Structures are given as structure tokens and as C-alpha cells.
Amino acid sequence: TQDVYILAIESSCDDTSAAVLHNDKVLSNVVANQKIHEEYGGVVPELASRAHQQNIVPVVHQALSKANIDKKQLAAIAFTRGPGLMGSLLVGTSFAKSLALGLNIPLIEVNHMQAHILAHFIDEPDTPKPSFPFLAMTISGGHTQIVKVYNHFEMEVIGETIDDAVGEAFDKSAKILGLPYPGGPLIDKYAQLGNPKAFPFPKPKVGELNFSFSGFKTAVLYFIQKEVKENPNFIEENLYDICASIQYTIIGILIDKLKKASKQTGIKQIAIGGGVSANSGIRKALKEGEQRFGWKTFVPKFEYTTDNAGMIGIVGYYKFLNQDFTNQTITAKARFAL
Numbered sequence: 001t002q003d004v005y006i007l008a009i010e011s012s013c014d015d016t017s018a019a020v021l022h023n024d025k026v027l028s029n030v031v032a033n034q035k036i037h038e039e040y041g042g043v044v045p046e047l048a049s050r051a052h053q054q055n056i057v058p059v060v061h062q063a064l065s066k067a068n069i070d071k072k073q074l075a076a077i078a079f080t081r082g083p084g085l086m087g088s089l090l091v092g093t094s095f096a097k098s099l100a101l102g103l104n105i106p107l108i109e110v111n112h113m114q115a116h117i118l119a120h121f122i123d124e125p126d127t128p129k130p131s132f133p134f135l136a137m138t139i140s141g142g143h144t145q146i147v148k149v150y151n152h153f154e155m156e157v158i159g160e161t162i163d164d165a166v167g168e169a170f171d172k173s174a175k176i177l178g179l180p181y182p183g184g185p186l187i188d189k190y191a192q193l194g195n196p197k198a199f200p201f202p203k204p205k206v207g208e209l210n211f212s213f214s215g216f217k218t219a220v221l222y223f224i225q226k227e228v229k230e231n232p233n234f235i236e237e238n239l240y241d242i243c244a245s246i247q248y249t250i251i252g253i254l255i256d257k258l259k260k261a262s263k264q265t266g267i268k269q270i271a272i273g274g275g276v277s278a279n280s281g282i283r284k285a286l287k288e289g290e291q292r293f294g295w296k297t298f299v300p301k302f303e304y305t306t307d308n309a310g311m312i313g314i315v316g317y318y319k320f321l322n323q324d325f326t327n328q329t330i331t332a333k334a335r336f337a338l
């Protein structure tokens with residue numbers, strides 16, 4: 001086998017990231033988080049693109065120096081073409097094009113959603129890889145999808161959200177409770193101390209394998225408003241139970257659809273990715289699925305589940321093996337189907 005070094009760049013949302021891979025191994029994976037969005041309670045696109053502009057050069061330098069390689073050793077540059085925020089994608093795309101031109105090496109475009117899935121193929125000790133075909137569920141602040149994965153390049157979205165992403169359901173519920181952004185991890189923390197059946201929230205009725213979370217958020221809002229009217233201390237007095245009930249409902253929604261997808265396709269290998277896969281409730285539910293339904297479940301190392309360039313690099317590596325390159329006329333794509 002060859003020695004292929006690839007530099008990967010990810011800038012689709014609010015994290016600026018660069019990674020260097022040696023074949024399917026990640027040598028460095030640097031992520032600069034943008035703190036600026038916290039005070040706004042969500043990602044502000046205009047601020048995100050400006051921060052990418054500031055971060056990209058130092059992040060790439062750091063990735064190269066951590067990997068201890070010189071840019072002259074690079075075989076190709078992979079970058080996230082989409083989907084994502086246009087202003088954010090443009091920074092990574094333009095940077096990748098310029099560097100590839102300067103170094104006179106090939107350029108590889110990567111679909112961010114494919115990258116979340118192929119993150120499972122990054123070579124890591126003690127991290128088993130799914131075999132084909134498998135189901136992938138990508139759950140984060142920006143995505144909620146179930147994908148049937150036939151091989152590294154052929155995959156089919158069989159279910160997705162028709163409105164909010166699951167991470168938004170966590171974060172917006174947290175905001176209603178007065179918790180800081182992003183509230184998903186805090187809901188998870190408090191949920192583990194509460195009764196999941198204390199407050200029943202309705203599950204949305206969405207057909208097929210699709211999801212909807214905007215009605216859920218509204219249900220939480222109305223419920224809290226009603227209770228606080230009667231008891232101004234309702235949230236403080238019941239915080240753990242409220243969080244446990246919210247988490248129980250959201251995880252129930254995800255697992256119901258996974259069960260349906262597994263039944264429909266006959267596939268029992270399930271791989272998850274995206275920031276919400278850190279959630280203790282989903283991890284527990286997947287373990288239960290292994291016992292109850294004979295599933296085999298896969299969760300990548302945490303640094304490869306959230307937005308990161310390592311996962312862009314692994315797609316870059318597989319595309320490099322196929323000599324699947326793009327040219328300098330390429331443009332970013334905010335909406336980019338798998």
C-alpha cells in the first residue's frame with residue numbers, strides 16, 4: 001500500500017477544523033470552537049464565517065505541526081463542500097482550493113453527511129467498524145437522518161427530519177428552562193437524576209421513517225408556561241424530572257424510528273454519529289436494542305462524532321484511492337444531498 005498523507009478541512013457550521021491523515025489513520029485533528037455564539041443562544045451565520053476566516057490559517061498550521069509533517073508531503077487536500085452554512089463553507093472551500101493550487105496537488109470535495117458516516121472507518125484501536133450494509137443515524141444540532149449504507153460511496157437517506165434537528169430539540173428545550181447554550185449536555189446530566197415518566201410529552205405523528213421536532217419544542221414551551229403560571233418555582237423544583245422526561249421522549253422518538261428502519265430493511269447493524277450520540281440515554285437505549293432485538297451498534301470515538309476534519313479526511317482517503325478529484329471551478333453547496 002501507498003503512504004498517502006491528506007490534509008482535510010471542515011468549516012460547515014461553527015467549528016473550524018483541520019486534520020492530517022496517513023492513509024486511514026488520523027495523525028492530528030484540530031478543532032477551534034467558536035465561543036462567540038453562546039451569548040446568542042445559537043449559531044449566528046455571519047459571525048461564524050468571520051471566525052472561520054480568523055481561525056483557518058492557525059488551525060491548519062497546528063494540524064500540520066501536530067502531525068509532524070511538511071505540507072510538501074501532502075498528496076491531496078479534502079474539504080467540506082456542503083451541506084452547511086454558505087458563508088462558513090466558502091471559507092474552507094476557498095482556502096482548500098488556494099492551497100491545492102499553491103502546492104499543485106489534487107483537490108477532493110467531501111459531503112459532510114457522508115463524512116459523519118465514514119467516520120466509523122477511521123482506524124482506531126478498540127473501535128470496531130460496521131460491515132456493509134448497515135444503518136447509520138446521524139444526530140446533531142444540524143442533522144437528523146437515517147441512512148442505509150451499501151458501501152463507502154453508495155448510501156440512501158431513508159428518513160430525516162422535516163423541520164428541526166434533534167440537537168435543536170434538546171437545545172431549545174434547555175433554553176425554555178433557562179439553561180445556557182448548548183443545553184443538550186446539561187439536559188443529559190440532569191436527566192440522569194430525575195424520573196423520566198414524571199411529565200409525559202406527546203410524540204409527533206410523522207409518517208415513514210421521518211422525524212419532526214418543532215411540535216415537541218412547542219409542547220415543552222406551553223407545558224412550562226402553564227405550570228410556571230401556577231407555581232413560579234416550578235422549573236427549579238422539578239428541573240431533574242423535567243429534563244429526564246424531555247430526554248426520555250426524544251430518545252423514544254429516535255429509537256421508535258430505528259426499530260422501524262431495522263425491521264423494514266432487515267439490517268441489524270446500527271452506527272450512530274453526530275454530537276447527540278454523546279447522550280447517555282441514546283447509548284443506553286442502543287445497548288438495550290442489542291439485547292432485545294439482536295442489534296450490533298457502533299459509536300465512534302467522541303472526537304469523530306462531532307463536527308471535525310478527521311471525518312472529512314477519511315472520505316478524502318477513500319476518494320483518493322479511486323482518484324476521484326475535483327477541479328478549481330468547484331463551488332460550495334449549502335444544500336447538498338447524499
Ligand code: KG4
Pocket residue numbers: 013139140141142143166167168170171182183184185188274275276278279280305306307
Ligand atoms: O455534532 P455537533 O457538535 O454539532 C452540530 O450540530 O453539527 O452537535 C452539537 C449538538 C448540540 O445540539 C448539543 O446540544 C448536542 O449535540 N449534544 C447533546 C449532548 N452532547 C451534545 N445532546 C444531548 N445530550 C448530550 N450529551
Ligand code: ZN
Pocket residue numbers: 112116140142143274306307
Ligand atoms: Zn455535522
